[in-house]
Amino acid sequence: MTPARQAIMWEVRLREKQPAAALLCEFDLWLIASPAHLQAWDGLQQRLAHMGGARSPDAAAFAQALRAPVVDRRRALRSAFGLLALGAGGWGALQGGRELGLDADWRSGTGERGQGALADGTPLAYDAGSRICLSGGAASPVLDLRQGQLLVTAWPARGRSLVVATAHGAAVTEGAVLGLSRLRDRSVVSVQSGSALLRQPGRAAVPVAAGQTFYFNHDGARLAGLSFEAASAWRRGVFVADRLPLADLLDVFGRYRTGLLRASADTATLQISGVFRLDDIERALLQVADTLPVTLTRYGRYVAVFS
Numbered sequence: 001m002t003p004a005r006q007a008i009m010w011e012v013r014l015r016e017k018q019p020a021a022a023l024l025c026e027f028d029l030w031l032i033a034s035p036a037h038l039q040a041w042d043g044l045q046q047r048l049a050h051m052g053g054a055r056s057p058d059a060a061a062f063a064q065a066l067r068a069p070v071v072d073r074r075r076a077l078r079s080a081f082g083l084l085a086l087g088a089g090g091w092g093a094l095q096g097g098r099e100l101g102l103d104a105d106w107r108s109g110t111g112e113r114g115q116g117a118l119a120d121g122t123p124l125a126y127d128a129g130s131r132i133c134l135s136g137g138a139a140s141p142v143l144d145l146r147q148g149q150l151l152v153t154a155w156p157a158r159g160r161s162l163v164v165a166t167a168h169g170a171a172v173t174e175g176a177v178l179g180l181s182r183l184r185d186r187s188v189v190s191v192q193s194g195s196a197l198l199r200q201p202g203r204a205a206v207p208v209a210a211g212q213t214f215y216f217n218h219d220g221a222r223l224a225g226l227s228f229e230a231a232s233a234w235r236r237g238v239f240v241a242d243r244l245p246l247a248d249l250l251d252v253f254g255r256y257r258t259g260l261l262r263a264s265a266d267t268a269t270l271q272i273s274g275v276f277r278l279d280d281i282e283r284a285l286l287q288v289a290d291t292l293p294v295t296l297t298r299y300g301r302y303v304a305v306f307s
Helices: 004-014 023-032 035-051 057-066 069-091 246-253 279-289
Strands: 114-118 121-128 131-136 141-152 160-165 167-180 186-200 204-209 212-218 220-223 237-245 260-263 270-276 297-300 302-305
Touching: 004 023, 004 035, 023 035, 023 297, 023 302, 069 114, 204 212, 237 246, 246 270, 246 279, 270 279, 279 297, 279 302
Parallel strands: 141 160, 260 302
Antiparallel strands: 114 121, 121 141, 131 141, 141 167, 160 167, 167 186, 186 204, 186 212, 212 220, 237 270, 297 302
């Protein structure tokens, strides 16, 4: 069995609600046994992140297989893996895993922040683990943030619109410096200068003025207590959490750390506030353990579980 397929099987096994300590140790031994294993695991995580916004049948089938009940998961996985291999085509069925997310116009790997520009020269900055797809015309571009965090660092007012969207809604502006973040269960929009309209299907548009930050998801939008500087602090290697569920915070940390970060079912929804350095995730994990009534357990170098 190839390392890529072994990684898929490990992902299935580790999606138990409470994986046993012995299983986590076994996974860690597999992960560090070969550089090919680590590369295959990284590649799979990149693909799963990419599938969060994918619409293709093969992606949907594979994602559904991973969500299936334990007794059905392996059977579903076999079928989904076949679709995935067929859909991969020139990728060679998961070979070149680090190139996953090729449909994105801008993408970044673990711990890698990046920069780009629109056709008119408008600069963009994006956080580690980001996926951004561009559509629309040059006059009215649409940036679809599939994963990560994005900052439009300059967009002079010119009577034409820019749309920056996530799965939860879209910020529309004709002239604003704004940031957008995609978390597990919600998104964040923050405006430094100018203004934007936050649009969500079936809801009235919400004005976002300079200095305001909003959380939004499928339940609607609400004003957040974060300033623009706090919401975009990732540019300086810092993440500011404002009553953020622990599972969401670990998702952000996972963009800067190779391996598996998990929270048990009874700790995943605990809310945390604080300032965390993204260039030292190990210290950030200890900070979480000191802040919340949780226990941090490490299984080797790559696996950390809060319970």
